[in-house]
Amino acid sequence: xxxxxxxxxxxxxxxxxxxxxxxxxxxxxxxxxxxxxxxxxxxxxxxxxxxxxxxxxxxxxxxxxxxxxxxxxxxxxxxxxxxxxxxxxxxxxxxxxxxxxxxxxxxxxxxxxxxxxxxxxxxxxxxxxxxxxxxxxxxxxxxxxxxxxxxxxxxxxxxxxxxxxxxxxxxxxxxxxxxxxxxxxxxxxxxxxxxxxxxxxxxxxxxxxxxxxx
Numbered sequence: 420x421x422x423x424x425x426x427x428x429x430x431x432x433x434x435x436x437x438x439x440x441x442x443x444x445x446x447x448x449x450x451x452x453x454x455x456x457x458x459x460x461x462x463x464x465x466x467x468x469x470x471x472x473x474x475x476x477x478x479x480x481x482x483x484x485x486x487x488x489x490x491x492x493x494x495x496x497x498x499x500x501x502x503x504x505x506x507x508x509x510x511x512x513x514x515x516x517x518x519x520x521x522x523x524x525x526x527x528x529x530x531x532x533x534x535x536x537x538x539x540x541x542x543x544x545x546x547x548x549x550x551x552x553x554x555x556x557x558x559x560x561x562x563x564x565x566x567x568x569x570x571x572x573x574x575x576x577x578x579x580x581x582x583x584x585x586x587x588x589x590x591x592x593x594x595x596x597x598x599x600x601x602x603x604x605x606x607x608x609x610x611x612x613x614x615x616x617x618x619x620x621x622x623x624x625x626x627x628x629x630x631x632x633x
Contacts (some may be wrong), residue, residue: 455501
C-alpha cells in the first residue's frame, strides 16, 4: 500500500443516485465500467490499491467500495469511495468484505493518508507497524493490516513481496556502501534513478523501502 493521487471523477458516476439506482445498474454497462477503470488505472498504475499486485488483466480485478455499500449506501457512486482491488479472496477488498464488523475509520485510506507514515515494508516480505506512532494510529495500522490481511505471516502476499524485492537487495547494499564513503551528491542520483525505474512495478513499496534503507 502506498500513497495514491486521485484524479477527476469519471463522468458516468454523475448519472447515478444511490437513492434510486443500484451498483448493479453500472457494472453490466461495459462502456461505463471501462471509463471507471481508466480513472482507477491512472491513479493506481494497474496495481491493487491495497497489496500492489498487478491487476492489468480484467479477470484479476474488481471495482472496490472502500466503505461497504451495505453499511454506507451513500458512497455507492462516490468517486472518493472507489478503488481497484485484486480478486484474491484471502486479502484486500474481498477479505475486507468478509471479515466481520469493524470501524471503517480505523482503515488507512491511501488516497488521503500516506501509508509510509504507518508501515515499514521489510525485505523478507513482512509489513511492520512503524514505531513511534501514538496509540490510535498504532491501532489503525494494525487494523488495516488485519482487515485487508496484508501481512499474513506465511501467506502468498508475503512470498510475492519477497520475490519482488529479491533482485534489488544487492543494489540496495551497493547504495549503502556508497553512502558510507561518498558525499550525498555523488550517490543520491544513483538512488533516485533506481527509485524512478521501479516506481511502476508491482509491490513497489517493498522495493522502495529496501532501496531507502541506506
